[in-house]
Amino acid sequence: MNIKKTPLYQLHQENRAKFVEFAGYQMPIQYSKGIVEEHKFTRSHSGIFDVSHMGQLFIYGGEDLIKDLEKIFPLNLKNLKLNHSKYSFLMDKDAGIHDDLIITKTNEGFLIILNAACKDDDFKILKELLEEKYKMVLDENRSLIAIQGPKSPQILNDVIDGVKDLNFMSGNWFLFQDHKVYITRSGYTGEDGFEISIPNDFVDKLTRELINKGSKLIGLGARDTLRLEAGLCLYGHDLDKDKTPVEANLKWAISKERISKGDFIGSDIIIKQLNNGVSKIRVGIKPEGRIIAREKTKIFNQLDVHIGEITSGTFGPSVNGPVAMGYVENEFSKKDTKVFLEVRGKKHAASICNLPFYKKSYVKGAN
Amino acid sequence: MSEVKYSKEHEWIKLEGDVATIGITKHATEMLGDIVFTELPEKGSNVEKDGTAGVVESTKAASDVYTPVSGEVVDTNQEIVDDPSKINQDPENSAWFFKLKIKDKSEMDSLMNKDDYDKFAKETTT
Numbered sequence: 083m084n085i086k087k088t089p090l091y092q093l094h095q096e097n098r099a100k101f102v103e104f105a106g107y108q109m110p111i112q113y114s115k116g117i118v119e120e121h122k123f124t125r126s127h128s129g130i131f132d133v134s135h136m137g138q139l140f141i142y143g144g145e146d147l148i149k150d151l152e153k154i155f156p157l158n159l160k161n162l163k164l165n166h167s168k169y170s171f172l173m174d175k176d177a178g179i180h181d182d183l184i185i186t187k188t189n190e191g192f193l194i195i196l197n198a199a200c201k202d203d204d205f206k207i208l209k210e211l212l213e214e215k216y217k218m219v220l221d222e223n224r225s226l227i228a229i230q231g232p233k234s235p236q237i238l239n240d241v242i243d244g245v246k247d248l249n250f251m252s253g254n255w256f257l258f259q260d261h262k263v264y265i266t267r268s269g270y271t272g273e274d275g276f277e278i279s280i281p282n283d284f285v286d287k288l289t290r291e292l293i294n295k296g297s298k299l300i301g302l303g304a305r306d307t308l309r310l311e312a313g314l315c316l317y318g319h320d321l322d323k324d325k326t327p328v329e330a331n332l333k334w335a336i337s338k339e340r341i342s343k344g345d346f347i348g349s350d351i352i353i354k355q356l357n358n359g360v361s362k363i364r365v366g367i368k369p370e371g372r373i374i375a376r377e378k379t380k381i382f383n384q385l386d387v388h389i390g391e392i393t394s395g396t397f398g399p400s401v402n403g404p405v406a407m408g409y410v411e412n413e414f415s416k417k418d419t420k421v422f423l424e425v426r427g428k429k430h431a432a433s434i435c436n437l438p439f440y441k442k443s444y445v446k447g448a449n
Numbered sequence: 450m451s452e453v454k455y456s457k458e459h460e461w462i463k464l465e466g467d468v469a470t471i472g473i474t475k476h477a478t479e480m481l482g483d484i485v486f487t488e489l490p491e492k493g494s495n496v497e498k499d500g501t502a503g504v505v506e507s508t509k510a511a512s513d514v515y516t517p518v519s520g521e522v523v524d525t526n527q528e529i530v531d532d533p534s535k536i537n538q539d540p541e542n543s544a545w546f547f548k549l550k551i552k553d554k555s556e557m558d559s560l561m562n563k564d565d566y567d568k569f570a571k572e573t574t575t
Contacts, residue, residue: 117508118534303509374485426504
């Protein structure tokens with residue numbers, strides 16, 4: 083299979099990116115300064131992420147589409163305001179998660195942002211579920227960049243006037259030099275910021291302007307440490323087909339009204355789990371000392387019984403220590419429960435903790 | 450003067466008398482990225498040529514550190530355990546890993562000199 087490149091490939095090269103293959107794309111894992119510097123720069127200033135490998139699925143339709151999508155997603159889409167976004171998931175009948183996504187109501191229908199590794203499958207699944215009633219475009223002609231961090235609102239507003247007025251999890255169409263761009267106030271770093279959907283031909287120009295205003299390119303390596311500190315899940319690691327949203331501790335993303343009606347794919351299992359509890363659940367895990375417990379590390383209780391596994395673990399540069407999340411048997415999921423992590427044959431003490439590891443203390447809407 | 454030699458696993462080794470100081474090369478740190486965790490062998494333990502004698506972890510992954518010669522660990526550098534970022538800053542000098550009382554000086558013979566290592570490092574860069 084041919085490895086794809088995003089329209090920003092040349093700019094990545096100019097910034098001395100180290101590349102990795104990710105979901106069939108050649109993506110920058112880091113630039114010359116390294117992951118820790120990039121991570122901290124995003125938290126203190128502003129970082130630009132090329133996430134053009136992610137899927138941008140436009141589905142066109144009106145009232146019927148809303149009804150049909152509510153059979154698929156556990157959201158109250160009827161009451162979702164124009165240009166507002168929600169986090170959700172595509173589930174199977176057993177409530178196993180096939181992808182996690184952001185869905186936004188547009189004036190022509192919906193825009194759904196999908197994970198790169200899942201987007202082609204998602205497209206097929208949705209097309210079948212919607213019985214080809216609606217025009218669906220997985221748009222390869224648009225790029226997607228995120229700009230994240232405290233200086234980002236001002237920097238982006240200097241280039242595209244008006245974006246500062248967007249509220250969190252809402253968006254709108256804007257003009258960048260006469261080109262239509264769709265911008266939402268969102269992101270996946272735990273910072274204030276935006277995601278910008280822009281035609282491929284102009285993404286290089288926009289990104290260079292943002293760099294000129296003081297933002298910097300940040301690689302996927304720092305994106306991973308940022309999202310993990312923020313307690314956010316990475317599909318294929320913290321979420322997959324063998325886990326449900328309730329087990330993943332994401333029930334906040336399920337509409338209460340929709341649960342009471344229970345007419346979406348996977349609702350039987352979701353309702354059962356909400357009523358009866360789950361046997362395993364996602365938790366934050368803080369190792370003592372500096373030991374890093376990575377994905378697949380086994381978790382033991384104080385009696386040396388295997389009770390779970392780490393699904394993401396790394397060093398958190400802002401926390402200045404190791405951070406991890408994983409799934410444990412429900413009875414060991416309470417905050418401050420002592421557990422042990424087996425790393426290179428030795429057991430290391432850790433405790434269950436609340437997520438996120440890092441919380442931004444900014445006032446909503448403040449600059 | 451003592452000559453510094455290099456291994457294919459990207460360690461450097463400097464012999465003074467029968468004590469060898471061992472660390473990882475600048476090239477290794479560039480491949481690893483930011484180092485955030487270090488594990489060193491225990492003082493008084495014995496390590497075997499080409500065996501593991503520690504671990505370094507970057508934000509991305511864990512990598513074993515090998516010893517290019519056999520010997521008894523007589524000292525370890527606690528500074529790089531307390532602040533692993535020192536390895537990125539000064540890998541071939543103050544950020545040494547451990548010192549060995551070596552058994553067999555001839556184990557040094559198969560290691561590379563600086564020119565050969567630089568050439569080797571260039572070729573193995575992917």
